[in-house]
Amino acid sequence: MIGLVIKRFFYGLVVVWAVATITFFLMHSVPGGPFDSEKKFPPEILKNIQAKYHLDQPLWKQYGFYMSDLSRLKFGPSFKYRNRQVEDILAQTFPVSMYLGFWALLIAVSFGVSAGIVSALRHNQAFDRIAIFLTTLGISVPSFVLATLLIYLFGHRLKILPPALLEDWRHYLLPAFSLAAAPSAYLARLSRSTLLDTLGKPFVQSVKARGVSGARLVFKHLLKNSLSPVVTVLGPLVAMLITGSFVIEKIFSIPGMGRYFITAVTNRDYPLIMAVTIVYAVLIVLMNFLVDLCYAALDPRVRLK
């Protein structure tokens, strides 16, 4: 077990390093610097600015600077928000996104998995049909369409929920639900199909023959044997929430990492773009690591490998 943890840790470190390196060179291959947009600077001032941000050095030297800073968790100054360090921006925006993402994940898992279980147990009945229809809608509706629909309905027509910004818990409802929609549809489909799969196995017949039924059958025998594939999608789920946050944070004007990332791309604010990408990479690697651990804990066959 400890061997597995150490191995996965180093593997994760290599992935994060690779992501950092690739984004660094991708971003520096972009033509046009961050300082040659709106108004032209006099050449000597431009030179000064470039010296400040090490932009006058050869690329490999810039890479060296960046990596040594990174190892001390420093991401350098932002190009756009003058006098602000990227790590300060992250410290401010990351908790906002995490909080929203956490609620969305909770909604997605509780809605999705329970809908999946019920529709598998009521296979081909009315509930199942409706759930299938709704999940097809759920994966076909882009999140921005759903979010605008919710804003229009609850914010502008019924006027019961605020259409934007974050102040109290009521402001979190619409964004959290819009963010959770696609992952819940995905989870519902997945848990339905794995549970149906388990239901067809011979051991279920024998358990039923012993007279076990109802909640005991579902919780004690079925779920334990069919939920490990659901645990493994935690990684893709986090990826879905990240992409969802780009859109949702923009629509609801939420000051989270996703919105800052989008603005950074438009502004060519390289340090911020790279920092956010690295944070996402760490998040995904960490999630996959957790998934591996859970999997090893749930399924004894994995531990032996």
Added chain:
Amino acid sequence: MPKIKSKSPLELGLSRLRKNRAAMAGLAYIVFITLVAICAQWIAPFGYDFQDPKAMLINPAASHWLGTDELGRDLLSRLIFGARISLAVAYFSTLFSLFLGTVFGAVSGYAGGRLDNFLMRIADVVYSFPDLLLIILINASIDREGLANMFAGLHLPWLIRMVSPEILSLLIALSLVSWVNIARLVRGEVLRIREEKFVEAAVALGAKPGSILFKHILPNTLGPLIVTITFRIPSVILAESTLSFIGLGIQPPLASWGTLANAGFMHLRFHPHLILFPSLAIFLTILAFNFLGDGLRDAFAPGQSR
């Protein structure tokens, strides 16, 4: 004795597909919207950038069926021209990623060993990353002017004039991310089919590796491949419209459906039709492809899971 006519697997699959109403409705809609996109300039009542100063921000009416935006541009016409951009981006990037994915997957699965390991590691990393994040990063780092110059150097400047560097760069970014799904599928299929008896027979008859791969293995991946492609197209439409909606995709004055939805978002409160119709176009198209994909999977590759 009545003569029993035997049916090929293709015929059987097609007859199963024909019975699936949702899939056939999806197919009909896809054909319709594709024809609309191709014939845009003959169908659209106005040009995509024609401004009518006497009719700014009007609701759906007889003169402008779906209303107009703040510059007096006819929404219906803009949607029809937008279909061209949205669908062209989706179709062509799927085509490129089909090519990339098949080459990668076939080489990886057929060669095996270290090369396979290396290629699949790359695919794993690309796969575990959020698609949209990668597309944004690649799209942001493509040199638009350089692209235009390159096509001019290749004596293909008409291509750039026709599609604009911005669309082309989005197309490249989408293809470079989307190939991974296809590569993984093709590799899996190649690994499976390689062990089949008929391949063994072909080897025993002295067929060359190239001809085994192209004549015996790849044609047999076609069924699952078609299903996967049908599901790739809506996810590309989703990615493109999302990017355009957050302002990192197609920029005005060009307009895809996502760009139109973004422009309409400003007017959500008082002129909701401006965001309603583009959203509806995106949603219906994605739904149609998902219905068709489900139908194709049930008809041709029943065992394949989503």
